[in-house]
Amino acid sequence: MVQGEGQSLARDSAAAPDLPCHEDAALAKPDQKHETSLYSHYEEKVRPCIDLVDSLRALGVEQDLALPAIAVIGDQSSGKSSVLEALSGVALPRGSGIVTRCPLVLKLKKLMNEDSWKGKINYQGVEVTIAKASDVEQEVNKAQAVIAGDGLGISHELITLEVSSPEVPDLTLIDLPGITRVAVGNQPQDIGEQIKALIRKYIQRQQTINLVVVPCNVDIATTEALSMAREVDPDGDRTLGILTKPDLVDRGTEDRVVDVIRNFICPLKKGYMIVKCRGQKDIQDRLSLAQALQKEQAFFEEHPHFRQLLEEGRASIPKLADRLTSELIRHISKSLPLLESQVKENHQNVSAELQKCGTDIPEGESEKLFFLIDKIKAFNEDITILTEGEETVKSSETRLFTKIRREFHKWNEEVGKNFLKSFLDIRREITKYENQYRGRELPGFVNYKTFETLVRRQVKMLEEPAVQMLHQVADLTRQSFVEVAEKNFPEFFNFFRTSKTKIEDIKTEQEQEAEKCIRLHFQMEQIIYCQDSSYREALQHTREQEAQCSKKGKQSSLLSLSPESSMDEIFDHLTAYHREGAAVRS
Known part of the structure; x- marks a missing residue:
């Protein structure tokens, strides 16, 4: 999570060029005008910690210890996939209903000396190399169909998507299924409880930052995602609320949205942010991420109620990225001491086991015989x-x-x-x-x-x-x-x-x-x-x-x-x- 957070910030601030559909969001080269001081801030303060966690992951520590990651949760069709895409720059499946049916661990790796784009997806022991960014959505859908079936059921089995490129940050994100309440079609009758159990498995980890996505046009007090986040993080140390779809707010209710952002309605220790991501029409019109960021900026600047939120740093994807950078630095400061303690404890346990093994056994046959005689x-x-x-x-x-x-x-x-x-x-x-x-x-x-x-x-x-x-x-x-x-x-x-x-x-x-x-x-x-x-x-x-x-x-x-x-x-x-x-x- 440590790595994921910081890099998503850098990625968010960098706008992508005009590419068709999701490719632009995946791994497009950022425009120079969007490389602001945010990236420098990331490089100077977050990157050393990211490199440390990255080295731990390279050593295989993640097999025994939970490393920091970002989990995005939200009710069904809340816009969480759009937020995830805006933060990471990786195109994921979109649509109505349950789109994310398996936990998707998205690992982004920044290539320092290469210009090529590389992708790889792993599930159930199968490893598939992805040739280009435009194939990501298709491969993820295929993996979900293999694991969870062709219906609308879910599975706890992980899908790991690795993307390597010079334009992506070192980042780990976890996309979880959207919360639903009513079974549809051939879904199991307890699909809602299954999804909640799956989400709770990840968001209760102390190494995870929970991004709770809530549409602006719903009553936040009735949001199941926020309620679940409060259960596992009652102090709000790891939870940040994100309001989406501000363009769908009914006239006359804007003040209530502003009150939510200012932490007056359902207070969160970390507070709330508001963003406007690409909608389905924007995707159909092949609106690039760079253009989407410009469109979002114009929307908040011209909006009579939300303009002040932008000035306060509570609105837009770049501001969200900037906020996550600061939050990430604090979270890393909390996580790394715990990781250090866990590493030391595991090292002591392994050292004790090694001591029980005694001296090395000789390799030569004659030496082995003498060794055996000495033991007897x-x-x-x-x-x-x-x-x-x-x-x-x-x-x-x-x-x-x-x-x-x-x-x-x-x-x-x-x-x-x-x-x-x-x-x-x-x-x-x-x-x-x-x-x-x-x-x-x-x-x-x-x-x-x-x-x-x-x-x-x-x-x-x-x-x-x-x-x-x-x-x-x-x-x-x-x-x-x-x-x-x-x-x-x-x-x-x-x-x-x-x-x-x-x-x-x-x-x-x-x-x-x-x-x-x-x-x-x-x-x-x-x-x-x-x-x-x-x-x-x-x-x-x-x-x-x-x-x-x-x-x-x-x-x-x-x-x-x-x-x-x-x-x-x-x-x-x-x-x-x-x-x-x-x-x-x-």
């Missing part, structure tokens, strides 16, 4: 350090061995909790035995089958928690190995993916083997066995501990659950067996 060697060294528990960690991180030690500590607590929780069940089992199955045993004698059943049940309850702990330890180890691979191969995605897959395979294989060993161990634990000497020591220690509690006037927490002597005895044996097993585990 570094990975293996880090794995070795990890398995030895010597890896370097940050202050907020923990070594793998410490994490695994915590899991084993949780397992030991689980064993103790399981033994304590089972006392109530054991008491019920012993009570059931005493009441239903006790035979000739005297009180205090332990039934071996009952003891064996209780021990096996306790062991069985610990099997699944043990397997679960194995899975947790395996996941911790796998995650640490994957982190090592990610650290060593960040720039080699396929290498990292292969390493991760191998780590997963090894983890699964080893985990399965470990689970088999754990389940086999629990099967062995189902066989009740303990060396006599070890068991006697454990049983004696248990009874001594209970005796000490009795001397202190306390009851063991275990004995408190079993008031009868048989229960006391079996609990002594269970405690001794559990204690001996804990000693073996430690």
Whole structure:
């Protein structure tokens, strides 16, 4: 937009020679008498900024960042195409109804050392070279027919028209469909909402200057284009109202038009301008842009109401161009700092991505082999350090061995909790035995089958928690190995993916083997066995501990659950067996 604005101004001030129909508006050589101080003003103040944005566009920045542009919006048949033609000098399709059916990005490029005219149109991946200016309108219509069909529908797809010539400024303009309210013919019933959505997509960009075109012979308060511009630009920083068709104003209503221009009716921060562009009859009469500018000047000079607007600098295409130059300078001043900030941010993001890629890969085959060996060697060294528990960690991180030690500590607590929780069940089992199955045993004698059943049940309850702990330890180890691979191969995605897959395979294989060993161990634990000497020591220690509690006037927490002597005895044996097993585990 930055470029577009300033150049349109220079173009506007330069009148075109007599050429038939639209060719004159397209790229005619300006008359010397129309090259006023406006062009010098443009060259001195706007051109440096235009060149800067142009260089950004040449570098491809426009693919990632929105560069300044000018969007012309207006209700259907408001004269916006005429304004666009007068500002840019490029002939676009004209007529009644929806003429612009696709967003048209018009890029004008000034050729410094060439005299030839060049045109090019791009849409849907198709690029067509335009031989002469008179073919522009035809090619644009053809492109719209391909994209939006032969009917009167619209499309969001862009048409890009590039025009290069010594007589055009570096300028970017966006021509958008005219706002309509009622579907006609084969148009979709929601055509009005479709057009509004398309226009809003462009005018809400902060890098866009909105030129709102309104005919003088309508009530400006009911203009949809102005209402939409206010929605996206409530402060009016990017909106300039342009009144067209002053020759169609009914007699007696001129004062109201003057009030609008002077910002009395619907105030805009940037205000309004009034212009008189070529009408359809002027085009049919092959009136050139130069002649149209002269005719416009005469119209305002002779008009009793609008003559004062001309003197105030609020009327005519050249005055509009001059006004846009000033507005453009201010808009560039606002846009460029934002663009600079965005460029810096994108540059930092890209630099961070590049750093992840590491050093360059050698091109020679032998160098590639050594490079690969070094990468694998570094990975293996880090794995070795990890398995030895010597890896370097940050202050907020923990070594793998410490994490695994915590899991084993949780397992030991689980064993103790399981033994304590089972006392109530054991008491019920012993009570059931005493009441239903006790035979000739005297009180205090332990039934071996009952003891064996209780021990096996306790062991069985610990099997699944043990397997679960194995899975947790395996996941911790796998995650640490994957982190090592990610650290060593960040720039080699396929290498990292292969390493991760191998780590997963090894983890699964080893985990399965470990689970088999754990389940086999629990099967062995189902066989009740303990060396006599070890068991006697454990049983004696248990009874001594209970005796000490009795001397202190306390009851063991275990004995408190079993008031009868048989229960006391079996609990002594269970405690001794559990204690001996804990000693073996430690």
